[in-house]
Amino acid sequence: MELKLKRHEDIYIVEVHGEMDLHNASQLKNLYLKLIEKRIGRIIVDFQFCEYIDSTGVGTLLGMYSQAKEKKLSFFITSVKGTVLKVLTLTKLHEYLPLSPTIQEAILSIKSHPQNKES
């Protein structure tokens, strides 16, 4: 797995490339925690380049989402497809997690909620 960090105005986009599993899921979590530490309040995790996730990876996404709720961050997971989407659907988390079909839609949703802006 490789992570690439991009930025759209004050929204940070983390691209997940490759396969996310128990051997590397902590990398995503650590990067996320670093962003929160720097008071980044608008974060998108983009899965368009990710082909595989295991239960550890799913657990990591759950942890990130619960932290986002707690800290009232704007947080979206975008472009989930293929096996990754099937795994999330099996666990019934596709409706629980804040999934968005595309980055563009996630950005629009974030911008339409100015109250979630970083403090």
Add this chain to the structure above:
Amino acid sequence: MDTIPTILVDGNSPLLKKEGLFHKEFPSDLRQVRYFALLLIQKAPPSIREVNLLEQQISELLKNAIKHGNRMDKNKKVKVWFTFSEEEAHVIVQDEGEGFRDIEKWNEFNRKRVQCFLNRNYEEMAQYVSYRTEKSDDTDGGNALFAALEYWNGGVVFDSSCTTVGVKKIFTRRMGIE
């Protein structure tokens, strides 16, 4: 009527019958789990549906056996019996651990989780998205068995010692004219 599937304990289940299945043994090495799963699905017909998801689900079973069953003890093995056809996948995984003793508790937890989902009560569902015990660590997602019970639509059955699990997936036929 309770239609939410549950993990069963039934030593006499046909899902635990090993006769006629292929057999392999693996060391308790978490790093190689995906490789082991790939070795198993080599026996699957090429036309099988969603082979990546099948590999993912088998990897989760092996991970459970190595981590929660054998507790990563290198002296303990994971034994697998398996067969694949275009109609179904049947896999039995046996570890050398103490057995999964929490099945009743887990089923109850899962029932509440699915109920929240059916009621679209996502706020309450937050309490049930990850099954954790005092032995859970950071790399335990606590969600693998939720997916397993959905994926293995022919059943998830443990033997009475709860060290052996049999699972079956029945593939839905492709629609359309051949």
